[in-house]
Amino acid sequence: MLTVKDLKIEFFDHELPEVAVEDVDFVLEDGDILGIVGESGSGKSMTAMAIAGLLNRKDLQKSGNIMLDDVDLLNSSRATLRSIQGKEIGIVFQDPLNSMNPVLRVGYQVEEAMRIRRKELNLCKEDMKKAAIETLASVGFDDPERIYRSYPHELSGGQRQRAQIAAALIMKPKLLICDEPTTALDVTVQKTIIDLLKKLNEETGTGILFISHDLGVVKALCKKVIVMRNGLVVEEGTVDEIFGNPKEEYTRQLIY
């Protein structure tokens, strides 16, 4: 379903070029849940952003291949990307505050992916609101109506994170990219989210790319794992392989 080949990302905004990601190759098969782990600064978020088609900046250069089925995400036009984002790819960013629009109510932003396809699906305002409230409830809110009406700055860190997850899930995308989606959540809510993602994966076959430094969560959710270090993939395997018998010293350090 998703194939990443020879991905390289380089920054040119300082005197010396800085390589953030290099030689990254992996495949996410239909309905798979792939975890990406690795130390801070190892290139996890950059890889995710590239897949999400969000690295259209002039201070960086990217090369390689990212195919979602038969669409090349790295070299597509903005219009193609726009129609894929939200519809086929859901994204949960690492910085929930920064990635939400401060002047729009949370409910409106949760409905975004649905709004893009509103005409096509023949939805009225009430349909969208109903779906948004239901999705908000599914990520563990017991007062989804209030959250729907709130502005991002009126939510706590964990609430923003969950609102973003709701926005990414509302249309049950084909591919879901989650970058550290549970960092601000207590264990009870973490469990709710993991169960929700598992259910979505089982029921709709959504493929999930799950970036986390929390190896407990990765173990509980993912089927396969890749380990990144200094922009490179240093190890990959099934969850049992990586956790049971890590080959790289670095992976061992992350686990213990």
Added chain:
Amino acid sequence: MSNIVCELKNVQFTYPKSDKGVKDINIYVNEGSIVGLLGESGCGKSTLAKCIAGLLKVDSGELNCQKLGYIFQDNYAALNPKKTVEWLFKEVIRYNDKEALPKADLIIKEMLDEVELDETVLNHRPNELSGGQRQRVGIAMALLSNPKILIADEPVSALDVTVQKQVIKLLQKLNKEKNLAILFISHDIKVVRDLCGYIYILKDGKIVEEGDTEKIFDRPEEEYTRNLLDSSFLTK
């Protein structure tokens, strides 16, 4: 009896046009102690932290606090994106202690070592850093002002285990060597258990349970607390 570096008596705060906030807060932190604040997402932990730091003006009650450093949960929003990390660091030093400015480079270098950041981050802007790097910049900034008490709002939740351990060690070291008191907010119960001596449990804006760490973990009185501490689904 040791000195109290921060004390709240009957503190109350409610957000305008809302019923959310914190109520009847009575807590204190002794000099050189590490106190934990635990509670579910949305219960009011950051709100309370902002009240203590004076970022939110309390409606009623008494609040006394000595010189304070603050590590924000949303440090992305707290760091000026237009300035380089070096500029941000120097600004803290200038604001705090002009006399230290000539030694700024040395102070900064030592601080970078402490939070295990490479010197190359200095000429980057916050948005050019990874999440974990940015978090460590935020921690360094809070520490550069030499506070008596540090309010740390989820300071390690964006960090991988190896860096997490370093930061925890650093906080422990500062606590021992500089007698720095810490109010530590986290949902990571393992970390709270290792670090804190005393814990307050917050629910719907109110303290519902408090006690020594051992007591809270071994004999929690509230069902709410028990749920909060139950991470068994991650270990099985």
